[in-house]
Amino acid sequence: NAGVTQTPKFQVLKTGQSMTLQCAQDMNHNSMYWYRQDPGMGLRLIYYSASEGTTDKGEVPNGYNVSRLNKREFSLRLESAAPSQTSVYFCATQGTGPAFFGQGTRLTVV
């Protein structure tokens, strides 16, 4: 039982490159989230999906797109990476109780 699995764990991109961060859960939760965490800023919500087939913007959606592929998978795409998107990205899932987090992706844009 893996819980919430994110790939990759580390990534270095050049400015302007694109990439997709993957998240998969086996907890049968309806809701899934993408957060970014920067020093001193706490966790900021990028996008979330309340259920399969729906997605909504969070606090900091600019520069990102998401896809809720099915109940298990929720991906985050950076179309044209910028240095300001250097951060640690966390995927989380939630049912009727607490949220549970993946192990994170440390992304550096140079």
Add this chain to the structure above:
Amino acid sequence: QKEVEQNSGPLSVPEGAIASLNCTYSDRGSQSFFWYRQYSGKSPELIMFIYSNGDKEDGRFTAQLNKASQYVSLLIRDSQPSDSATYLCAVKRVGDYKLSFGAGTTVTVRA
């Protein structure tokens, strides 16, 4: 005003002492409250959740909720060096799907 605010920290306590962490929230419609622990370089992990006014105890941890005053606190009794981490308060509002997080309080337990 931020939705969720925590002690700015860092908080340094001696081993064996009680660490007290506070969190206030702005939306009176909030109904679910969570405390997460995050070690450096790791992901947040759930410590406790509380939904009703009063105290909830789990081992060395006690969460306290006061909805009238809009605060939730976490007490760590008999603090250990392994409790050194950043503690995140999270709040969920009625009818909302998302959690709002505070910036976190970093705790250091001195041996």
